[in-house]
Amino acid sequence: MNPPARRRADAAENRERIIEVAREVVASADELRLNEIAKRAGVGQGTLYRHFPTREHLLAEVYRKDVDDLVAAAPALLAEHDPLTALTRWLARVADYAQVKRGVLAAVEAGVWRDLSAHSLGPIGDALTTLLDAGKADGTIRPDVDARDLILLLGYLTRLEQSEWDTRARHLLRVILEGVRSRG
Numbered sequence: 471m472n473p474p475a476r477r478r479a480d481a482a483e484n485r486e487r488i489i490e491v492a493r494e495v496v497a498s499a500d501e502l503r504l505n506e507i508a509k510r511a512g513v514g515q516g517t518l519y520r521h522f523p524t525r526e527h528l529l530a531e532v533y534r535k536d537v538d539d540l541v542a543a544a545p546a547l548l549a550e551h552d553p554l555t556a557l558t559r560w561l562a563r564v565a566d567y568a569q570v571k572r573g574v575l576a577a578v579e580a581g582v583w584r585d586l587s588a589h590s591l592g593p594i595g596d597a598l599t600t601l602l603d604a605g606k607a608d609g610t611i612r613p614d615v616d617a618r619d620l621i622l623l624l625g626y627l628t629r630l631e632q633s634e635w636d637t638r639a640r641h642l643l644r645v646i647l648e649g650v651r652s653r654g
Contacts, residue, residue: 484521488511496529497566504528507528538593541593541597544560544601553601553604553607553611554610554611557602561643568627595618598621602620605650609654619650620646
């Protein structure tokens, strides 16, 4: 029999694999089928349902993980790049996040969405403020731009049709980036 610590590690690995597979499916498919997620993650349906009793629980966790990853990326990018490059790379991640968000929103009930919104708007605003403040300090970002401005502008990503995603999402992020760049 495996020791309890090993079983917990296996369970955590299974959970992470399920979330990652679900994220891939949400970003690229019209329909999320739990039996397909379990199969692609290499786990049984019982394992999937132990971690995520409903489809909404799984989608909510996919969304939360994306928000957490996006928020954690801001200081990491600033540690490696100048502020404008860090913001540019962070906005590229926003496009990936928005594509998943669009899929999650289509599948999650309104009540669950309110909980997810509360989880994301504050931390994402904080991450954006960190990036913008660094750019303002080095003169590459306009001083009159704040996180709320960018959150409002980025909201368009959830409205793109899947058929236009590849041609519009990153182009529009470049337009936003040019708009926040300091000209002085």
